[in-house]
Amino acid sequence: MEQRLKQIKTASAVGIIGNTALALVKVVLGFLAGSLAVVGDGVDSATDVLSFIIIFFALKIMAKEPDEEHSYGHYRAEALATLFIAFMILFAGVQLLIFALTKIVTAAANPVPSPLAVVVSFVSIGGKLLLALYQFKTGRKTESAMLIANGRNMLADLYVSVGVLLGTFATITLRIPVIDHLVAMFIAVWIIWTAVRIFLEANTELMDGVKDTSIYQAVFDAVDQVENVANPHRTRIRKLANLYLIDLHIEVDGTLTVAEGHRLAMEVEHVLRQKIDNLYDVAVHVEPLGNMEKEKYGLSPQKLTD
Secondary structure, three states: OHHHHHHHHHHHHHHHHHHHHHHHHHHHHHHHHOOHHHHHHHHHHHHHHHHHHHHHHHHHHHOOOOOOOOOOOOOOHHHHHHHHHHHHHHHHHHHHHHHHHHHHHOHHHOOOOOOHHHHHHHHHHHHHHHHHHHHHHHHHHHOOHHHHHHHHHHHHHHHHHHHHHHHHHHHHHHOOHHHHHHHHHHHHHHHHHHHHHHHHHHHHHHOOOOOOOHHHHHHHHHHOOOOOOEEEEEEEEEEEOOEEEEEEEEEEOOOOOHHHHHHHHHHHHHHHHHHOOOEEEEEEEEEEOOOOOOOOOOEOHHHHHO
16 A cells, blocks of 8 residues: 555656646746637646645545544545545636636637647647556556546546647637637536546545446355355445455354354455455455345345346
């Protein structure tokens, strides 16, 4: 886990430096070129900088040891940080949308952007592509929702920069200022949609859910490998950052001693740790064969296939 946090921290530092440079270039030169679309692209890059700063704070919290108030540790700070990033991106998108709409109302008084805006867009595309690929690579390697969220955001930025390039070129060629403002509106809507997607994914973890439900079948397949253990049920899986917590019930011969039932439960845990990557904790409840308690929570192989 310490190595993972170090990799995320390094990726965040690269993101802060790269996006700060891009944001400054696009905002300053966008104003000089008279292109609202380029300025909006720069504002989007500035939100990326704030996102990575949030990640740094989250990493500090995640590195803390479990305590009396947080017996599972502090890994949920990653999901909370991702959620905060989503709200911040949403705010930036809404502000840009309002600004672009205001400009469209007074489009006739706005000048055509200079060719400098096209050059800035080319620089933005190259820089964003390199940053997005690096964030995705590190995010997938460390299974970091924060980095993957930022990678997706920067990939969206790449598409946005391409749109800015095309829109700016069309504005200059056709000498119609409103095209630049319409592109800025498109950027704003894209930013808002990106924020909604990030929010929904972070919300899954905060609601004790898992996005990839195939892990349940992996758990049932692993339990099937343990002899004298039957009917894994009331299985519940949660995530803490990239770590899994698994609770499940199993059935064993009711004539076994407590010690023998415990041994089988330990075998189940051992097999799960072998088969499931990033397994943080397992809780196995032992019941006698044929137990007919009504299940209210969790999944069983039968419920998974229904």
